[in-house]
Amino acid sequence: MTDLTCKLLILGAGPGGYVCAIRAGQLGVDTVIVDPEPPGGTCLNVGCIPSKALIHAAEEFHRLVEIAGGGSPLGITATAPAMDLSRAKDWKDGIVRRLNEGVSTLMKRAKVRHVTGRAVLRDGKSAVVQTAEGEIRIEAEAVVIATGSAPVEVPSLPFGGKVISSTGALALTEVPKTLAVVGGGYIGLELGTAFAKLGAKVTAVEAAGKILPQYDAELTRPVAARLEALGVRVLTGAKAEGLGEGGGLRVWTTDGHDEIDAEKVLVTVGRRPVTAGIGLENLGLEMDGSFIRVDGRCRASMRGVYAIGDVTGEPMLAHRAMAQGEMVAEIVAGQTRSWDRRVIPAVCFTDPEIVTVGLSPDQARAEGHEVLAASFPFQANGRAMTTGREDGFVRVVARKEDHLVLGLQAVGAGVSELSAAFALVLENAMVLEDVTGTIHAHPTQGEALHEACLRALGHALHI
Template identity: 40%
Template sequence: GGVCLNVGCIPTKVLLHTAKAFETARDGLAIGLRAENVSVDWPALMERKKAVIDTLVGGVETLMATNGITVLRGEGRLLSPKEVAVKGEDGSEATVQADAVIIATGSEPVIPPVPGFDLEGIITSSEALSLEGLPESAVIVGGGVIGMEFAGLFSSLGVKVSVVEMLPEILPMFDSEVVAVLRGAFERKGVTFHTSSKVTSVKRSGGGLLVSAETPGGPVLLEGEKVLLSVGRRPVTVGLGLEEAGVKVERGRIRTDKRMETSARGVYAVGDCTSPVMLAHVASREGEVAAENALGGAARMDYKTVPSAVYTSPEIASVGLSEKEALEKGYRVKVGRFPLMANGKSIILGESEGLVKFVVDEKYDEILGMHMAGPGATELIAEGALALRLEATVEEILTTVHGHPTVGEAVLEAAMAVRGSALSLPKSQ
């Protein structure tokens, strides 16, 4: 495990934060700020990324030490549901016995069997976080969260970016309206998208790479100094002794119940090696559930209130059902939308591109989903997650006072819009 902290969400957000600051300074005249010859010091940024990781890793090590946790550094393999063999980094071998075992081995990038994907210059997200310098151009294969965050990072820093996605739209797990906001913003930055498209091969071309892709409009050739593969991740489950311990694996993923227990009694699995949702906050909650049950508790994992977020500019975030998903599940829905161009704080920030959207059950007025594109979306989505946990109604959002001026007011106004009463929107004739 440890993907998020070492080669995932934390280092990625360090780079995205700097990219956002760079854009603000570069385009500062729009908010009355004059900054000339602004540039990114890439080596210094890499050092800051390392410092942030080291600080957080050190914090985890301190927590483990102060809680009396013994750390064995090496490779573990199950011998039975209550025995783990550990081959230490120094070559030593040991067998550890336990009443319960929790597996948290994480995931690794998927490398599709496409000709040329083994060439130098083909990178995954792990390598992209440690580049010696920015490429002049990049082709990103995969339009999911990882691909879009790197598309945002690279394009903000002046890299020419092309994205190839097999599905009809990028970020298919998000509500289409918030995705449209992000795609429009990226296209204005010069990012080109090829959806419903498939990479067929990669060849070396001069100092870079030439990507061949089949698109709805016919074959295209895309040039990139780097080609980033972001087509997904797969659980790390090989070589763990799972079969010997009686732990069942389905399509490479460890099977668990809602208690996070595997088919072997006393053996639990959490995070990317088992979860249908590969997110760090999901893994964290699964770990809490597994630990509580390993100690005799009766906790259950519930994915209903799990928020998803993309830390791009603009940010997008989602929790619960999209409008399409709600309709497919048979709900009669009503929707409230509020554009950030009518929100005072968003205008102050110079980031009024975006919206807040509620999907609501028409029968009971219960909130089924909240979706947002715009500044602070990744923070504000917590209000939607809490609403789902409490099975809140639109009325309960409406009667909660939101501070002014805040982007959070747009959440209140979107709830008002469900009833056609948003105060900051012109009245329909």
């Protein structure tokens, strides 16, 4: 058995883990990071990055299909577009490899030691790692648990064969003729929309009464309209019960039982923290259900043990994990740090996209605020008109008494790129007048933020 010692041991090289390692290395902290998979975690390898590549490829193909069908008002013509999903997969995988290499290079530059293997904690100061070369024992002064999450499996639809997770969907080399998506949340609808654009006949099955239950109806209405335009069948208030006798997906609705044609069944009903098999039972940490309980500095209940990212609960977002990882590295290095979870952007990469930061109007009222809420539609935005996508809007929520911005939301093509501006407004506790006093470039979609704030003050200029 080989022995290693370090000041900081990190389990998991996903967004939270590798950012923690890089920042710790920059600060001179002797750091070892362990993961059985290539660096980047779910997000880089089988989640955020490859899914956005597939979404982009699907959008490019769908535009050509629409043009070939005579649907372009731009004077562009095209004939018989074809899609080679296998080639698109190779392109996507190439992006992932480049980013893997980039993360590895950054960790080496920060003098982080990267061990490929599966770690099991023996206590709060040590772990045993099984590697291809043998067993390694690592002793550390501090431990960070950043093992991420995995797709939830439905008992009646275990993964395998035609039943696939999001990981399986991103590995497909052919477009299924029919696809049933179990779960109408952001993962299912992002991928379902992409495959609909690639030519699959898609049915989405959601147990709740509406798609994207975490968002309000005003934000999801344009997404629902776009799904209908793409030919996606949406069943809400429906329960998937397993595979039917005909090989399709058996579902229950208020109208009774039905079987949906499905060459593939994509199950996206949520994600669970990966805490099994890492020796957590040897530490006896306090838990919040299946999640590790942490305080405002991501400290677990055992001294010297931290947890970051998906293992600590919702929202399960890569940028949340990154912020936590950076903070923990600085704490281990002796700095005084904390973090504010109130300003975490959430983005849904459906078509159109949704972005939210802070409170919605209903959430603000539920907290006892009297609010000013106003929207500005992209139908009145020059840049949106020039792209041919005018669906959606930007909405601002402000406290009436002092005009403090409490939340910003948007739905529309490409609005994910507004998330940084939205977060900056809330992080800096800006009031409506701060935003309206900021010159926004013309013509851009960002002008809709300016106009929404003007409208909340009662003097919009372009509507």
